[in-house]
Amino acid sequence: MARTLTVGIAGLGAIGLHLARALDAGVDGLKLVAVAARDHAKAQANLAGFRNRPAIVDIAGLAEADIVVEAAPAAIFEEVAKAAIARGRIFVPSSCGALLPRMHLVEEARKTGARIIVPTGALLGLDAVRAAAEGEVASVTIETRKPPRGLVGAPYLEQHGIDVLAVKDEKTLVFKGNAYDAAQGFPANVNVAAALALAGIGPQRTMIEIWADPHVTRNTHTIRVEAAAARLTMTIENVPSEENPRTGKITPLSILACLRGLTSTLKVGS
Template identity: 65%
Template sequence: RQPDLVPLAVQTGARIIVPTGALLGLDAVRAAAEGTIYSVHMITRKPPEGLFGAPHLLENDININNLSSAKLVFEGTARDAAEAFPANVNVAAALSLAGNGPENTTIEIWADPHVTRNTHTIKVDSDATRFEMFIEGIPSPENPATGLLTPLSVLATLRGLVATMKVGT
């Protein structure tokens, strides 16, 4: 939690840039936030090995070894998800910042032995639109907690800072 970052950025003239990460559709979420967002909900499913060592699992003695079916390991706000799974759900932070905030974005995290990719299903309901998005990200071989798309998103964000043409918001 860094509640002082935005005021500090305003005071110093700095900008805080949050890459999209492994998400899709943040332009639509940001556009919906120009009106009234009623709800933002994300369901994340990861292979169990992608969640090993997460503070929430260790602190709550949640065993995800040898699962035979999907297990709900977290349900709460994006703010709590970011603290409980700091290496796993950067997508929750980006989604909540684009939408209706970390306290009003709800997250489910599942350890699922039947998935081989990190999946995110996002549902948004607002006064302007209602939509659902789904993405399957290939986990990084070096770090299964994150996907291969995440570093590419960072590169795209950096290139966008100096690009002549910008696509999307």
């Protein structure tokens, strides 16, 4: 029988708390042992009803676990990543946009034996994109449409004086460019574009449009891939989570599915 892998989670917000609850409910081959939180008192309260309460530790302490899931603001991505990678752990980032300017971490991981596993997150179809990218790919695009409040606070909007909450009637294109620049300008909004770029043809060639759309209630992402082997067109419409409207509810579920795939005997999808 495969051994149980222990899990540590950085951040107990829209992603981390849901993932923690799901792991505590019981998943074969996985055991939640540690969490890191900004607000310890709140974390204690959130963990109060858990069957097996994980330890509340600092970021370095998380790396005692076999798997370190980062579910925190992008600002602390590097700290979490470095601690996990230095100890040779399996690092599963949510804030994968923050990985794009830090690809040296992949080289570090190669040296320590760590693995970096980027989950599909709020997106879909990365199995097909990866397959297509084993062959010739002409183009990869993603169009993201979010209710305006799902984009509030993005540095790009602030730098360009764009008030998305003033978008009331017509959907408005607020960004068009490559995935690398989108990840810098919208670190809490389009990690999906970073995951797509890493799965396919890289952050410079992966193009993204970001729309503030007052007519959608869901965070909607459409991927188009033109490849020699196939043409892909896929859309996901995510229900925003109550805790954080920028984050689709499917994200912690996707990470849970990803973690299950690390231990399950039967694994479906590449």
